[in-house]
Amino acid sequence: MDIGVVELSRLQFAMTALYHFLFVPLTLGLSVLIAIMETVYVMTGRPIWRQMTKFWGTLFGINFAMGVATGVVMEFQFGMNWSYYSHYVGDIFGAPLALEGLMAFFLEATFVGLWFFGWDRLSKQAHLVVAWLVAIGSNFSALWILIANGWMQHPVGAEFNPLTMRMELTSFYEVMFNTVAQAKFVHTVSAGYVTASIFVLGVSSWYLLQGRHLALARRSITVASSFGLAAALSVVVLGDESGYDTGLNQKMKLAAIEAMWETEPAPAPFTMIGIPDQQARETKWAIHIPYAMGLIGTRSLTEEIPGINQLEQEAAERIRSGLVAYDALMTIQQDREATDAGVVATFEQHSDDLGYALLLRRYLDDPREASEEQIAQAAEDTIPHVWPIFWAFRIMVGLGMLFIATTGYFFVTTSFRGGRYPKWALRFAVLLIPAPWIAAEMGWIVAEYGRQPWTVDGVLPTALSVSALSVTELLLTLAAFATFYTVLFVIEIKLLLKYIRKGPVDDVQLTDDWDAKHRARLSPAEVRQ
Amino acid sequence: MILHEFLSFEVLRLIWWLILGVLLIGFALTDGFDMGAAALLPFVAKTDTERRVVINTMGPVWEGNQVWFILGGGAIFAAFPPLYAISFSGFYLAMFVILSALIFRPVAFKFRSKREDPKWRSRWDNVLVFSGATPALLFGVAVGNVMLGVPFHLTPDLHAIYEGGAFGKLFGLLRPFAILCGVVSLAMLVMHGAGWLVLKTEGAIAARARLYGSRAALVVLAGYALAGIWLAVGIDSFAYVTPPAPDGPSNPLAWQVVHGGSWLAAYGERPWIVIAPLLGFIGTAMAWRALRSGGELSPLGWSKLGIFGMISSVGLTIFPFLLPSNTHPDSSLSVWTATSSHQTLFVMLVATAIFLPMIMAYTAWVYKVLWGKVTEDQVTDPDSHSY
Numbered sequence: 001m002d003i004g005v006v007e008l009s010r011l012q013f014a015m016t017a018l019y020h021f022l023f024v025p026l027t028l029g030l031s032v033l034i035a036i037m038e039t040v041y042v043m044t045g046r047p048i049w050r051q052m053t054k055f056w057g058t059l060f061g062i063n064f065a066m067g068v069a070t071g072v073v074m075e076f077q078f079g080m081n082w083s084y085y086s087h088y089v090g091d092i093f094g095a096p097l098a099l100e101g102l103m104a105f106f107l108e109a110t111f112v113g114l115w116f117f118g119w120d121r122l123s124k125q126a127h128l129v130v131a132w133l134v135a136i137g138s139n140f141s142a143l144w145i146l147i148a149n150g151w152m153q154h155p156v157g158a159e160f161n162p163l164t165m166r167m168e169l170t171s172f173y174e175v176m177f178n179t180v181a182q183a184k185f186v187h188t189v190s191a192g193y194v195t196a197s198i199f200v201l202g203v204s205s206w207y208l209l210q211g212r213h214l215a216l217a218r219r220s221i222t223v224a225s226s227f228g229l230a231a232a233l234s235v236v237v238l239g240d241e242s243g244y245d246t247g248l249n250q251k252m253k254l255a256a257i258e259a260m261w262e263t264e265p266a267p268a269p270f271t272m273i274g275i276p277d278q279q280a281r282e283t284k285w286a287i288h289i290p291y292a293m294g295l296i297g298t299r300s301l302t303e304e305i306p307g308i309n310q311l312e313q314e315a316a317e318r319i320r321s322g323l324v325a326y327d328a329l330m331t332i333q334q335d336r337e338a339t340d341a342g343v344v345a346t347f348e349q350h351s352d353d354l355g356y357a358l359l360l361r362r363y364l365d366d367p368r369e370a371s372e373e374q375i376a377q378a379a380e381d382t383i384p385h386v387w388p389i390f391w392a393f394r395i396m397v398g399l400g401m402l403f404i405a406t407t408g409y410f411f412v413t414t415s416f417r418g419g420r421y422p423k424w425a426l427r428f429a430v431l432l433i434p435a436p437w438i439a440a441e442m443g444w445i446v447a448e449y450g451r452q453p454w455t456v457d458g459v460l461p462t463a464l465s466v467s468a469l470s471v472t473e474l475l476l477t478l479a480a481f482a483t484f485y486t487v488l489f490v491i492e493i494k495l496l497l498k499y500i501r502k503g504p505v506d507d508v509q510l511t512d513d514w515d516a517k518h519r520a521r522l523s524p525a526e527v528r529q
Numbered sequence: 530m531i532l533h534e535f536l537s538f539e540v541l542r543l544i545w546w547l548i549l550g551v552l553l554i555g556f557a558l559t560d561g562f563d564m565g566a567a568a569l570l571p572f573v574a575k576t577d578t579e580r581r582v583v584i585n586t587m588g589p590v591w592e593g594n595q596v597w598f599i600l601g602g603g604a605i606f607a608a609f610p611p612l613y614a615i616s617f618s619g620f621y622l623a624m625f626v627i628l629s630a631l632i633f634r635p636v637a638f639k640f641r642s643k644r645e646d647p648k649w650r651s652r653w654d655n656v657l658v659f660s661g662a663t664p665a666l667l668f669g670v671a672v673g674n675v676m677l678g679v680p681f682h683l684t685p686d687l688h689a690i691y692e693g694g695a696f697g698k699l700f701g702l703l704r705p706f707a708i709l710c711g712v713v714s715l716a717m718l719v720m721h722g723a724g725w726l727v728l729k730t731e732g733a734i735a736a737r738a739r740l741y742g743s744r745a746a747l748v749v750l751a752g753y754a755l756a757g758i759w760l761a762v763g764i765d766s767f768a769y770v771t772p773p774a775p776d777g778p779s780n781p782l783a784w785q786v787v788h789g790g791s792w793l794a795a796y797g798e799r800p801w802i803v804i805a806p807l808l809g810f811i812g813t814a815m816a817w818r819a820l821r822s823g824g825e826l827s828p829l830g831w832s833k834l835g836i837f838g839m840i841s842s843v844g845l846t847i848f849p850f851l852l853p854s855n856t857h858p859d860s861s862l863s864v865w866t867a868t869s870s871h872q873t874l875f876v877m878l879v880a881t882a883i884f885l886p887m888i889m890a891y892t893a894w895v896y897k898v899l900w901g902k903v904t905e906d907q908v909t910d911p912d913s914h915s916y
Binding site: 061062064065066068069070072073075076078079080081083084086087090091092093094095097098099100101102103105106107109110111112113114116117118121122161163164165166168169170172333467468469470472473476477480484488491492495498499 | 588589590591592593595596598599600602603604606607608610611613614615616617618621622624625628629631632633634635636638639640643685686687688689690691694695696698778779780869870872873876877880881884885888891892895898899915
């Protein structure tokens with residue numbers, strides 16, 4: 001196993017996934033926000049809502065194109081860079097991916113074209129249905145992708161088949177209704193709604209500060225703040241649900257998030273901040289909140305949460321058990337037809353730990369020849385890098401709280417204070433625009449970097465999952481991706497800014513009676529234009 | 530769950546082989562015309578407005594069309610994981626070139642007309658031509674390589690090892706027969722794209738499309754015939770020493786394969802498959818005629834038939850093989866040795882049986898709504914929503 005290939009494959013996947021994930025949350029949320037705006041348009045018949053729908057739709061389109069472009073890369077990377085992974089778990093993992101195409105992406109992609117080109121060809125109602133189909137399609141896409149990802153975090157409904165040397169599906173129902181997948185889905189989709197809401201809120205605030213497109217901006221803030229507040233609250237609640245599931249299923253990830261080296265007596269405290277030191281296995285300058293971790297991780301005050309050191313010991317045990325399974329598997333492999341029942345029984349008894357034995361493949365071809373040091377090393381490998389996960393988690397949670405506060409503030413001001421937003425609040429909302437993306441990327445790091453050294457938790461180590469490629473091929477494609485993506489990113493941002501500056505094409509604000517009625521309440525800056 | 534035992538493993542494998550064909554043909558018939566028309570862009574459209582007309586014929590539909598490709602990939606992943614794993618990692622750099630085309634195509638469509646600058650526009654036009662022509666060519670090259678066999682082997686724990694260095698693997702694909710297949714594939718999609726433009730445009734653009742499309746159809750006829758002769762005289766086929774168990778575990782290494790003999794032997798064993806190449810020739814010839822002097826819908830219709838025939842002929846000729854290995858024939862992948870488990874195939878079949886007809890129905894509806902020519906007046910109307 002060439003470690004260079006493993007590291008480069010991981011880097012490439014992380015880069016392309018994080019990049020794809022810049023466009024996904026906005027697509028998820030904006031498709032719904034636009035459908036809501038168009039619904040108001042169809043119900044009230046007021047042109048301003050049509051203008052809003054079209055304006056945000058233009059920005060949606062620019063973003064959507066990038067989402068599609070980078071999404072295609074994701075699907076094909078599994079086969080290109082992770083071919084042993086694809087062979088090993090394709091029987092289970094391929095299904096939700098194909099279903100995403102079949103049920104969701106086809107819907108979204110077929111109707112997104114009609115949505116843009118169909119304004120004059122469809123009745124208002126039919127066009128609205130198309131808008132909702134696009135929104136439903138993009139949200140269903142997320143569902144299937146997260147079912148696939150959820151299975152990697154918590155592999156259920158599958159077992160190893162020694163004859164085909166791969167995992168095979170035993171229950172599609174379990175894969176689909178995997179609790180981890182469901183919690184991740186709602187968490188991620190809500191995060192997308194927050195992203196779009198903060199984006200709409202920020203851009204609209206900028207218009208208000210500039211005194212332009214007031215009617216559009218004010219109504220957009222109304223929609224974005226109320227929708228955004230509901231979404232921001234659900235992100236936190238469902239993030240907590242995700243934390244609980246992690247506590248049940250990925251104890252090492254939870255311990256890393258918490259930088260909890262030793263098992264604490266229940267209920268464990270939550271470390272607010274601190275500096276995790278992986279070498280010394282301690283967290284310096286830690287500030288604790290008593291009981292909180294116990295509540296998040298176990299929903300009780302009496303259950304213990306195991307620390308990293310204890311989990312490492314358990315991993316060593318599982319490696320030894322996995323070696324028994326591996327030995328039996330090799331016997332089965334040698335004589336496929338006439339293996340005696342005892343060997344098969346031994347294999348089945350230990351097959352849950354087979355993945356742990358595969359951790360040793362990083363060091364030697366036949367894990368059965370591993371020395372005690374190598375076993376200890378492989379057990380230590382099960383500890384992810386703590387500090388990035390620890391900090392990514394805290395940044396994500398902190399930003400989440402900030403989104404609740406911001407959308408809450410705008411919601412209250414819109415509903416009860418007649419929309420008299422002070423300048424500082426508008427400026428803050430503009431500055432906040434990039435924050436949801438930071439939070440989303442941090443979330444990805446916690447979930448995926450925190451899963452290492454596994455591609456499929458406890459089943460298949462990352463180091464074993466790669467394709468038999470050369471470093472040259474990987475460096476070449478890595479450089480090309482980096483170049484393409486940088487160029488496209490610059491173009492995308494420029495175009496978005498151009499269209500935001502330009503504003504809606506047909507400005508209907510002066511003909512709209514809403515302004516006339518509410519003009520008295522507008523600030524002097526707004527009335528000026 | 531015992532529901533899946535309604536259909537035997539053997540039948541399911543066969544059905545999935547057919548579905549794979551449906552998806553790949555669906556991709557060629559829908560996104561194929563987008564790629565062909567994009568490749569034709571500078572030839573059929575001279576002015577900026579003409580180019581916008583061509584781009585807007587595809588504007589509302591290419592996104593949906595491209596999903597056939599994505600779904601094809603997803604279906605190979607779900608139903609034939611070994612094929613997915615070995616072909617995409619084996620054709621690594623070639624796949625990367627195709628991916629680059631697919632990365633740039635959406636943005637080229639979306640971004641091209643968003644600025645007035647002619648330099649900006651011509652740059653994106655070039656990107657569109659690349660994004661249409663390159664995949665069309667490379668898919669054909671890939672098919673040619675599949676028929677020739679590719680150099681890979683499987684280790685006992687089914688790691689796929691593809692022989693050759695980074696560039697050896699890429700340029701090794703460019704064997705003469707494979708290049709011929711690439712040319713046929715490119716010409717086929719150009720013909721198809723021309724058929725689309727005849728239907729969706731008028732005047733000078735449509736006339737040029739007829740001209741270039743009919744030339745492409747002649748290339749297809751000649752190239753396809755040549756490939757057939759080449760197969761008969763110069764290319765070795767693959768065969769099982771003893772037929773594999775159609776319901777056995779998906780492990781290619783359990784069966785022995787020999788390299789030698791002729792692919793055309795398949796026409797002796799299953800004479801009815803001759804219908805596929807016949808349809809390929811008839812459809813293409815009729816498309817040529819219709820492009821020269823036919824109605825507006827007939828060129829696209831006939832070229833669909835031709836493409837259907839040609840792609841089917843490849844699948845039927847090499848059946849049951851999917852991806853043979855010319856260095857280690859025993860590692861060759863076939864319908865009987867490289868699928869997902871019985872249960873996965875069943876679950877996926879149920880989903881496909883429900884959703885594929887729905888997809889076809891709503892796609893048809895969208896095309897109906899968008900029916901009609903794209904004109905210069907439409908794209909220059911400031912109130913329009915065109916690219």
